[in-house]
């Protein structure tokens with residue numbers, strides 16, 4: 142419905158104005174397991190219709206398909222380009238979204254895939270003072 146599409150665009154625009162508050166740091170190195178390409182989470186996509194619309198707005202998202210839901214009901218996506226050995230078959234042409242993953246500074250907790258060698262560390266006020 143048109144109203145759902147307008148709402149999706151509105152919330153997307155609104156997210157750009159959320160004040161950045163860095164509370165989490167991502168530490169570690171990539172072990173190239175490929176699990177992040179097989180288990181992509183979206184915390185603000187609530188229906189298949191929204192997912193299709195997101196793919197319509199952001200063409201690079203067309204490589205993703207819905208794999209299922211996690212225990213909290215969030216959609217889990219996977220990418221059509223991930224290979225058995227964990228390598229990306231379009232590595233040189235992968236989108237910015239993939240190049241920037243994982244972001245080193247976050248303002249919300251991010252659940253990393255089970256086999257991921259990165260860890261998300263919460264920083265408190267004392268850490269910033271040091």
Ligand code: SF4
Pocket residue numbers: 177178204220221222223224228229230231232235236239
């Ligand atoms: S395009 Fe490549 S790097 Fe990006 S999610 Fe797909 S397999 Fe992973």
Ligand code: SF4
Pocket residue numbers: 170171172173174175176177178242243254256257258259
């Ligand atoms: S899940 Fe983590 S360790 Fe594995 S490929 Fe992705 S970023 Fe690298």
